Amino acid sequence: DAGVIQSPRHEVTEMGQEVTLRCKPISGHNSLFWYRQTMMRGLELLIYFNNNVPIDDSGMPEDRFSAKMPNASFSTLKIQPSEPRDSAVYFCASKSGEDNEQFFGPGTRLTVL
Amino acid sequence: SQQGEEDPQALSIQEGENATMNCSYKTSINNLQWYRQNSGRGLVHLILIRSNEREKHSGRLRVTLDTSKKSSSLLITASRAADTASYFCATDDGGATNKLIFGTGTLLAVQP
Numbered sequence: 001d002a003g004v005i006q007s008p009r010h011e012v013t014e015m016g017q018e019v020t021l022r023c024k025p026i027s028g029h030n031s032l033f034w035y036r037q038t039m040m041r042g043l044e045l046l047i048y049f050n051n052n053v054p055i056d057d058s059g060m061p062e063d064r065f066s067a068k069m070p071n072a073s074f075s076t077l078k079i080q081p082s083e084p085r086d087s088a089v090y091f092c093a094s095k096s097g098e099d100n101e102q103f104f105g106p107g108t109r110l111t112v113l
Numbered sequence: 114s115q116q117g118e119e120d121p122q123a124l125s126i127q128e129g130e131n132a133t134m135n136c137s138y139k140t141s142i143n144n145l146q147w148y149r150q151n152s153g154r155g156l157v158h159l160i161l162i163r164s165n166e167r168e169k170h171s172g173r174l175r176v177t178l179d180t181s182k183k184s185s186s187l188l189i190t191a192s193r194a195a196d197t198a199s200y201f202c203a204t205d206d207g208g209a210t211n212k213l214i215f216g217t218g219t220l221l222a223v224q225p
Contacts, residue, residue, distance in 0.1 A: 004155070031211050033211075033213075042215065042216075042217050042218065043156075043201065043215040043218075045212060045213070045214070048211060048212065050211065055210070055211070056210065056212060091155055091156070093155075093156075095211065100144055100146065100161055100205070101146070101158040101161065102156075102158065102213060103158070104155030104156045104157070105155050106154060106155050107154075107155055
């Protein structure tokens with residue numbers, strides 16, 4: 001199994017541009033999580049899905065952020081418009097229903113200039 | 114918030130020494146997990162301890178949990194340079210959700 005796959009690995013964009021981050025969870029996992037990691041705030045949960053349905057989006061910072069999971073093998077996190085303070089590493093993680101362990105992807109390092 | 118606090122924030126030891134990291138949390142939990150993060154990588158699960166357990170071992174790792182003090186410790190014995198990483202505790206929210214709340218992390222440096 002390839003594990004959780006994220007793309008792109010690095011993204012540099014200018015303020016105001018739309019950014020789309022992508023995640024492919026581990027096959028068979030039915031929960032998917034989006035996290036953001038910064039030095040100042042640590043690792044924050046943004047949103048998570050169970051069986052493709054958003055369950056808790058209370059961590060999404062503002063309306064500029066949106067996430068979708070159109071099917072069990074794909075999710076996107078979109079920032080529109082992006083701002084410099086969105087610069088962070090964004091992680092996607094997945095887990096199966098029976099286990100508590102979450103499996104993390106390698107992350108996307110986003111830099112907004 | 115539920116976020117765990119970890120101490121120390123940073124720890125530097127020599128290879129072969131033991132490393133102990135501590136985690137405190139705020140509310141009731143079902144279980145507590147420890148994760149490792151190597152620089153530039155995603156987090157990797159190390160060990161899980163349930164709220165009705167007091168101690169658990171996995172290889173060179175030993176985890177304790179004191180629910181009365183809402184605290185946990187991770188001991189790495191006979192450390193190696195490859196153990197250099199950040200270590201995070203993570204707790205659930207005591208309910209039936211899948212949410213994990215991560216601590217602030219301890220940066221461990223093992224000098225060869």
